[in-house]
Amino acid sequence: MVTKAERQMTNDEPLSSALGLPSKIRIEEVSYSYSGKSALRDVTLDVPAKAVTVVFGPAGGGKTTLLRLVNRLNDLVEGTQMSGRILLDGQDIYASGIDVPALRRRVGMVFALPLPLPGTVRQNVIYGPRLAGMRDPIRQAETIERSLRQAALWDEVKDRLDDPARALSGGQQQRLCIARSLALEPEVLLLDEPTSGLDPISTAKVEESLYQLKQQYTIVIVPHSVQQAARVADHAAFFLMGELIEQRPGREMFTAPRHQRTEDYVTGRFG
Amino acid sequence: MSRPHLLRRSSTPAQQSSSGATNTETAQYTQMNRDLGQRLGFAMLGLAALVVVVPILLVIGTIVARGMGAISWEFLSAMPREGMKAGGILPAIVGTLLLTAGTAIAAIPVGVGGAIYLAEYAGDTWLTRAIRLAIINLAGIPSVVYGLFGLGMFVLFLQFGTSILAGSLTLAIMSLPIIISTAEEALRAVPVEFRTVSASLGGTRWQGIRNIILPQALPGIITGVILGLLRAAGETAPILFTVAAFFLPHLPRTVLDQTMTLPYHLYVISTQVPGMPPQIQYGTALVLLGLVLSLNVVATIIRSYYRRRRQW
Numbered sequence: 024m025v026t027k028a029e030r031q032m033t034n035d036e037p038l039s040s041a042l043g044l045p046s047k048i049r050i051e052e053v054s055y056s057y058s059g060k061s062a063l064r065d066v067t068l069d070v071p072a073k074a075v076t077v078v079f080g081p082a083g084g085g086k087t088t089l090l091r092l093v094n095r096l097n098d099l100v101e102g103t104q105m106s107g108r109i110l111l112d113g114q115d116i117y118a119s120g121i122d123v124p125a126l127r128r129r130v131g132m133v134f135a136l137p138l139p140l141p142g143t144v145r146q147n148v149i150y151g152p153r154l155a156g157m158r159d160p161i162r163q164a165e166t167i168e169r170s171l172r173q174a175a176l177w178d179e180v181k182d183r184l185d186d187p188a189r190a191l192s193g194g195q196q197q198r199l200c201i202a203r204s205l206a207l208e209p210e211v212l213l214l215d216e217p218t219s220g221l222d223p224i225s226t227a228k229v230e231e232s233l234y235q236l237k238q239q240y241t242i243v244i245v246p247h248s249v250q251q252a253a254r255v256a257d258h259a260a261f262f263l264m265g266e267l268i269e270q271r272p273g274r275e276m277f278t279a280p281r282h283q284r285t286e287d288y289v290t291g292r293f294g
Numbered sequence: 295m296s297r298p299h300l301l302r303r304s305s306t307p308a309q310q311s312s313s314g315a316t317n318t319e320t321a322q323y324t325q326m327n328r329d330l331g332q333r334l335g336f337a338m339l340g341l342a343a344l345v346v347v348v349p350i351l352l353v354i355g356t357i358v359a360r361g362m363g364a365i366s367w368e369f370l371s372a373m374p375r376e377g378m379k380a381g382g383i384l385p386a387i388v389g390t391l392l393l394t395a396g397t398a399i400a401a402i403p404v405g406v407g408g409a410i411y412l413a414e415y416a417g418d419t420w421l422t423r424a425i426r427l428a429i430i431n432l433a434g435i436p437s438v439v440y441g442l443f444g445l446g447m448f449v450l451f452l453q454f455g456t457s458i459l460a461g462s463l464t465l466a467i468m469s470l471p472i473i474i475s476t477a478e479e480a481l482r483a484v485p486v487e488f489r490t491v492s493a494s495l496g497g498t499r500w501q502g503i504r505n506i507i508l509p510q511a512l513p514g515i516i517t518g519v520i521l522g523l524l525r526a527a528g529e530t531a532p533i534l535f536t537v538a539a540f541f542l543p544h545l546p547r548t549v550l551d552q553t554m555t556l557p558y559h560l561y562v563i564s565t566q567v568p569g570m571p572p573q574i575q576y577g578t579a580l581v582l583l584g585l586v587l588s589l590n591v592v593a594t595i596i597r598s599y600y601r602r603r604r605q606w
Contacts, residue, residue: 124498132494138490150497151497207495
């Protein structure tokens, strides 16, 4: 258990102001439980705009749950309880009257496994915009090329747009899933261990595209290793057993963590 | 003698099965008791499969052999004559086709709609559990009870009279449990991730169902629909009081007309009319069988076509 006093000691200044960046998402005292089992306890976290925020820690820490709360995907799960607030640009996304599909278009998500939808590469990329009402074939073609370029996949698939998405390699499928989210021009991109099933070369490509994307997007990523966390983090938040242990700028987190348990995890003493 | 056995064991399955005649021989020379037990087990299972197939082949074989002689263009396209002992069975064929079509029109939207609701929208509450239980029990009700219900509900209370409308609705209610439960299974078999992905891309629940879930579940839904309709097409009891005519020398003109149907006609000429030539009885059975089997084949073709396009 981390006491409130202890946390205030370690997080005496809000993260985003420490970095001089505006906060895009503010998670306020969020607790969450599935059918009575607590998954997150009293989490308060600031996600700065146009930077990569890494949410890391051992399995079962509530990282995925946190991500799925930010675009309300956990609405699909039954028997859950949530308290606290999540603000996107200062607006409570759980307030009544929120257009949830519109919220999910603003906050994109990429899952741990590549999950192409049935259909071709083209159909996968254009799925979101098409549902949002984009009908013009010229705009569709532009969107497809832009998104695939952003995901560093265009050169590999530009002649295979009408192939089944399943015919691509695992790494290509995952970048396709990133492109599919980017097609909606979201403001925030949530990535849940996006490289967990990928080889090192594909992983490098995905990380490279993240580096490009953060010029434009606010990125929250659950990394698949501490090494990856250290490579990509502008800011980092360490989660353990449903609690936020500490949140710091990335460089400090991985070189000089303040909290003993963070240090133990980062240096590989457990996890 | 163990050497040839070893060679045989390392051969491909195709070669193994072609050397079936020498299998018992091999077992004698070696002490492969386990092998023998396994063969015996497979033999028993094969026998069980055979026991299932033999009666089906016998039924089909008998009907084809005895009924084939009756099939002619006149038999399929003419009205019955001379107290149904001559002429054709056109009104019965047309009646069965019309009833099946009417059943499809009534049952498919309700059945598939209900399945979508149960699989995609309804949570697990006491109400949905009660609905599912009702559907399962509905499938177990004897068909004559559906007939009596149809008589009371559609023929008398709603005053549709003995008509194609009343018969189709009765058959639709009877086929609904099969359609709903198979369609619900098919929808549930589509991986939950597709729903999550569609939602994460800003799709509403209905958009996900329409664009992803329904197309993926279609082969299973079609199977359920055809199974339900086949059951309806071959039934006698539910149409006994609601639509079937003993003898009607013309085709139905509106949905409020009675009609002859194949199953009921078969029942009539087999039990109610003395001195009926057996060839006509078997011929009628053959036509009914042919109709049902060809529907089945169509279903299989549609299903395998969609299954090949499925991607999970």
